[in-house]
Amino acid sequence: MKRFLVSLLLIACVAFVGFAADGTEEGLILGEPVAVTSAGQSPGALQFTVVAKMIKLEYTFEKLLSVDSIDISQFKTLVLVVGASGKGLGAANIDIEAEILRVKSLAEAAKENGLKVVICNLEGESRRGPSSDRIVTELAPFADAYFVKSDADQDGFFTALSEEAGVPMATFEKTVDLRDVLTKYFGK
Amino acid sequence: MKKLVLLVTLITFVFTATFATVTAPTVASSNGMVAAVDKYAAEVGARILEMGGNAVDAAIAVSFALGVVEPYASGLGGEGYAVITMADGSKYAIDFRSTAPMAASYEALSELGLTLSKANYTPKGACVPGVLAGIKEAWLLGATLPLADLIQPAIDLARNGFIVDETFAQTTSDKYELVLENGFDFLNEGFVWEVGSTFTNPQLAETLERIKEEGIDTFYTGSLADEIEEFMIENGGFMRKSDLEMYRAIVREPLHGTYRGYDFYVPHPPVSGPQMIAVLNTLENYNLQAMTWDDPLAVHIIQQALVLGDVDRRAYISDPEFYDLPYEAFMSKEYAKTRFMAIDLSQAFDPASYYDYQGDAYPFADGSTYEEVLLGALESVAANESGVEESPSTTHFSIVDKDGNAVAWTQTISSFFGTSVYFKGFFFNNEMYNFASSYREGDVINLTGGMRPRTTICPTVIQKDGKVRWVIGTPGGGRIISTMVQLAVDLIDFNMPVDQAVRTPKFVGYTTYKDLRIEEGYPQTTLDFLEKVLGHKLNVYSYPDLFFGGPNLISVEENGLMIGAGSIRRGGSASAPEF
Numbered sequence: 001m002k003r004f005l006v007s008l009l010l011i012a013c014v015a016f017v018g019f020a021a022d023g024t025e026e027g028l029i030l031g032e033p034v035a036v037t038s039a040g041q042s043p044g045a046l047q048f049t050v051v052a053k054m055i056k057l058e059y060t061f062e063k064l065l066s067v068d069s070i071d072i073s074q075f076k077t078l079v080l081v082v083g084a085s086g087k088g089l090g091a092a093n094i095d096i097e098a099e100i101l102r103v104k105s106l107a108e109a110a111k112e113n114g115l116k117v118v119i120c121n122l123e124g125e126s127r128r129g130p131s132s133d134r135i136v137t138e139l140a141p142f143a144d145a146y147f148v149k150s151d152a153d154q155d156g157f158f159t160a161l162s163e164e165a166g167v168p169m170a171t172f173e174k175t176v177d178l179r180d181v182l183t184k185y186f187g188k
Numbered sequence: 189m190k191k192l193v194l195l196v197t198l199i200t201f202v203f204t205a206t207f208a209t210v211t212a213p214t215v216a217s218s219n220g221m222v223a224a225v226d227k228y229a230a231e232v233g234a235r236i237l238e239m240g241g242n243a244v245d246a247a248i249a250v251s252f253a254l255g256v257v258e259p260y261a262s263g264l265g266g267e268g269y270a271v272i273t274m275a276d277g278s279k280y281a282i283d284f285r286s287t288a289p290m291a292a293s294y295e296a297l298s299e300l301g302l303t304l305s306k307a308n309y310t311p312k313g314a315c316v317p318g319v320l321a322g323i324k325e326a327w328l329l330g331a332t333l334p335l336a337d338l339i340q341p342a343i344d345l346a347r348n349g350f351i352v353d354e355t356f357a358q359t360t361s362d363k364y365e366l367v368l369e370n371g372f373d374f375l376n377e378g379f380v381w382e383v384g385s386t387f388t389n390p391q392l393a394e395t396l397e398r399i400k401e402e403g404i405d406t407f408y409t410g411s412l413a414d415e416i417e418e419f420m421i422e423n424g425g426f427m428r429k430s431d432l433e434m435y436r437a438i439v440r441e442p443l444h445g446t447y448r449g450y451d452f453y454v455p456h457p458p459v460s461g462p463q464m465i466a467v468l469n470t471l472e473n474y475n476l477q478a479m480t481w482d483d484p485l486a487v488h489i490i491q492q493a494l495v496l497g498d499v500d501r502r503a504y505i506s507d508p509e510f511y512d513l514p515y516e517a518f519m520s521k522e523y524a525k526t527r528f529m530a531i532d533l534s535q536a537f538d539p540a541s542y543y544d545y546q547g548d549a550y551p552f553a554d555g556s557t558y559e560e561v562l563l564g565a566l567e568s569v570a571a572n573e574s575g576v577e578e579s580p581s582t583t584h585f586s587i588v589d590k591d592g593n594a595v596a597w598t599q600t601i602s603s604f605f606g607t608s609v610y611f612k613g614f615f616f617n618n619e620m621y622n623f624a625s626s627y628r629e630g631d632v633i634n635l636t637g638g639m640r641p642r643t644t645i646c647p648t649v650i651q652k653d654g655k656v657r658w659v660i661g662t663p664g665g666g667r668i669i670s671t672m673v674q675l676a677v678d679l680i681d682f683n684m685p686v687d688q689a690v691r692t693p694k695f696v697g698y699t700t701y702k703d704l705r706i707e708e709g710y711p712q713t714t715l716d717f718l719e720k721v722l723g724h725k726l727n728v729y730s731y732p733d734l735f736f737g738g739p740n741l742i743s744v745e746e747n748g749l750m751i752g753a754g755s756i757r758r759g760g761s762a763s764a765p766e767f
Contacts (some may be wrong), residue, residue: 028694043364043380050368050378087362123361175379 010151025099028145028168030116030185032058032158039103039135041092042083044122044159051178055188056164064092066102067109078110079118080139084131096131100138114143121158122175124149143167147181208766209234214687214753217764222246223740223752225261225663228350229253230754230763232341236333236368243593244272244330245338248323250585251599255319255349255614256392258626259374259532260359260605261583261663264395264407265616268599269455270326271442273649273656275592280329281442281455283640284322286315286619287435289426290637294627296426304625309366311425313607314616315641317407318757319599321437324404325490329439330593334365339400346396346613349388355734355759357383363605371610392613408432412612416524434574434638442649443521447472448680451651456640457505459482460489460669462519467497467673469524470531476681481692482710484717485533488724490677491704492531494670494697499546500527501669502699506632507640513632517552525558536723539702582663584647586742594656594742596647600663624701644668650676662755664737667705671737679743686741687753694736703727707736732757732763 036052036059038045049061059079062069072078080103089099110117119139121127140161146169148158153171162169170181182188210217211231220243221235232253233246241249247270255263264269267286273279297307307313327335360367361380372378373391381387398406406412409432417429442453445465452468454461470493479486504518517523526547537545551561601617610615618650618676622641624631633642645668647661658679662671671694678689693709704724706715708731729735738758743751754760 043361046365046368047379085361123380126357126383128362175382176377 003051014180028116028185029187030118030145033075034059034077034079035065035070035072035075036061036079036081036187037103037106038063039080039082039139040084040099040127040132041088042085042092042123042127044083044120045081045086046128047175048079048081048120048178049120051176051182054179054185057182057186057188064094064102065106067105072106072109072115073113075110075115076105077116079120080107081120081122082132082135082139083121083123083127084129084135094173100135103135104138107139111142117142118145118147119143119150120147121152122178124151125154128152128157136161140165145169145185147172147178149173149175199506209238209759209763210766211763213756213761214751215762215764216749216751218748218750219765219767220246220587221750221762221764222250222585222587223742223743223754223760223762224250224254225583225738225740225758225760226254227754227759227761227763228257228345228760229585232345233585234763234765235341236338237589238767239333239337241333241338242330242591243587243589243595244326245333245596246587246589247585247597248327248331248335249338249341250587251319251323251597252339252396253345254583255601256342256345256389256584258356258583259389260356260363261541261581262319262599262601263614264319265314265317265606265611265614266599266601267315267617267619268322268453268597269459269645269647270322270595270597270745271453271455271647271649272326272330273453273594273651274330275630277654279442279453280324281440281453282322282437283440283456283459284318284325285458285640285643286317286318286439286617287431288620288623288635288637288639288641289431290434291428292426292620292635292637294635304623308618308621309370309608311420311423311427311609311616312425313618313620314609315619316427316431316435317617318435318437320399320404320407321435325437325439334406336400339396343393343396343400346389346393347518349386352381352383352385352387353759354383356387357381366608367605370608371605371615374610374615376482389613395612395614408435410685414613423609425651441717443519445469445727447676449652450657450680453651454646454648456508457513457515458507458640460501460505460507460644460646461648462515462649463486463497463501464646464672466500466524466527467493467669468676469519469521469528471673471677472521473525473528476677481682481684482714484714484722487695487706487710487714487718488536488629488722489531489533490673491695491697491724492537493527494673494766495537495542495668495699496527496530496545496547498699499542500549503546503632504549505698507641508683510636510639514672516551517549520552522556522558522561523547523549523552526562534722536704539725542699573690581665582645584645584661584663584738584740586659586661586740586752588656588659588742588744592656592744594648594649594659596659596661598645598647598663600645602642616653620757629745641750644662646672648672658744659742660739662737662739664735665699666698667694667696667735667737670698671739672692675739675741676680686743686751690739690741690753691756696736703747705729707731707733734758
């Protein structure tokens with residue numbers, strides 16, 4: 001019985017540490033409606049909307065959402081799904097510099113209007129090239145939280161950014177597991 | 189219990205021993221060879237050879253398997269072309285290109301406020317699939333095993349699944365938006381398939397089971413045809429059961445050309461066999477053997493010959509059932525001399541005036557020499573540019589069996605994911621887009637019901653003294669002929685082994701591109717020379733890039749050894765049986 005209790009205690013401790021690492025103990029609750037856009041024009045942002053639909057999140061998605069195209073103050077949260085794709089940028093007829101300018105302006109406006117900004121990597125390691133990393137680095141000063149597919153953080157890139165800024169980071173193994181993260185953070 | 193274990197062990201041993209194959213990017217064997225863009229598909233072919241099937245049997249099994257493992261590049265909703273040379277000397281060209289449904293027309297589109305471009309990713313963008321009809325013809329012509337045995341490996345792959353590779357994941361990611369909209373069931377619960385995950389396709393397994401049980405005709409005249417019609421009516425497509433009933437794969441003798449003493453067996457129009465021969469005929473006038481693959485002058489000559497070939501293709505290649513064009517004159521040695529004369533060794537063509545360089549092949553149709561023709565009056569033919577930029581989709585495989593039967597087979601659904609319209613586990617092609625985008629007076633590819641659209645695929649068997657020497661082919665949209673010609677030159681003029689020919693960086697000569705698109709790997713001096721001395725505008729791609737195709741080749745050496753090389757640009761493999 002004693003052994004059982006010790007085990008239970010240990011499990012509880014481990015669970016608490018895991019929870020803490022995810023950051024929700026810091027009390028960050030994200031609000032709806034949510035503005036979702038791509039940062040780099042990979043398909044990750046569209047995949048985010050599939051998960052958002054699953055949990056009935058109230059969101060607006062535009063691949064090229066900009067401060068000129070939308071009144072950002074009507075939202076509570078801005079999700080920037082990062083992933084640089086040469087093909088995606090080409091199809092959207094935008095170059096990387098203009099793309100960075102667009103998402104930075106958006107993040108800036110979001111902060112000015114009191115929105116929480118989430119940086120999300122949904123496609124894992126495949127979106128960890130120089131361009132994707134550059135976008136993340138440029139957006140890092142605005143981040144209130146990171147949602148990251150585990151294999152994108154094998155080198156601790158996102159962990160370092162979240163620790164440096166003192167903002168929470170939630171990781172997930174499979175794309176579909178983002179559902180649990182969103183459920184938790186949006187209190188669904 | 190002991191007996192049971194022994195039995196299981198024995199069964200396992202027998203199974204392993206029966207289906208022992210060697211699969212790798214490059215493989216050598218005397219037992220037969222399969223080279224394809226995917227290791228699972230290549231292995232399926234090698235297993236059929238190992239079971240005692242011939243090259244045609246293996247080709248049918250690989251065709252089915254590719255529709256499972258690369259559903260975004262080919263499959264039951266697609267079409268293609270095969271060139272087969274049998275060891276007894278018989279040769280077949282099977283045209284299973286798709287045809288426009290009879291109800292499809294510019295007027296019908298216009299009435300709906302559509303254009304071909306707008307209909308491209310809808311059921312209206314689909315032509316009548318030909319791949320199953322092609323398989324049936326191939327089976328009737330040269331197979332030795334029951335069709336059911338040749339479908340079964342594909343059913344197993346679809347049902348049991350396989351590990352997703354980089355190409356599969358990347359291709360799905362690139363077209364995610366489209367597939368999410370039109371082919372949700374294909375996705376992994378709505379998400380992109382990731383590298384290392386297991387892809388199964390129970391819907392396709394069921395469809396293949398039906399074909400196995402009911403026969404191929406179920407797709408064209410039976411219950412599957414009824415369901416296709418129902419789906420098309422419900423979703424606004426043009427295709428009807430009557431189109432499927434009318435569809436026929438066409439069997440001919442392949443076209444024949446030569447290059448430096450080698451015999452090339454290539455497809456008829458509306459695919460690009462004549463263009464490939466025409467370009468090689470032009471190149472035969474140059475002493476390329478005195479150069480190296482990375483010599484800027486060699487690149488210039490080949491690229492300019494390709495541009496001329498492409499200008500002419502647009503005038504001389506279309507569906508021969510609908511247009512009587514002088515494609516045989518286009519691929520004559522005499523006509524090639526006039527193209528040789530058109531190339532300036534010191535200056536690239538101005539891309540803005542590519543169509544000023546269109547040749548006139550008509551006077552060569554009666555066998556006239558170039559002297560006779562050039563001394564006579566020239567007639568002019570209007571240039572035709574469709575301007576369609578094609579994706580690196582499509583797939584090609586090459587097979588040679590131990591007896592010397594050879595198959596070069598290219599199949600496609602046009603763009604990756606075709607229309608992206610998903611039906612019973614496969615995607616419908618978007619071949620309709622290969623017709624002229626709108627009606628143009630005098631054009632040879634105006635959309636017409638029942639007509640086969642033009643395309644650049646070119647599966648080829650090359651023989652020397654009546655024996656198979658190489659089997660070559662590649663996907664790659666508008667880059668196909670560029671890559672094919674470079675493969676031929678690399679193998680014949682530069683004496684490269686097949687794996688090196690696959691690996692060597694490629695470039696493109698294609699009128700749609702106004703720059704010279706070239707893969708990394710050429711010396712800087714070559715690039716500088718092409719740009720600064722010869723006036724090419726360069727567009728350098730990283731190496732390797734799928735844009736330049738995914739060739740899968742087999743060579744047959746003098747001692748009978750076969751060497752297979754799979755494409756490095758698309759994770760290709762060669763596979764051989766181990767008897």
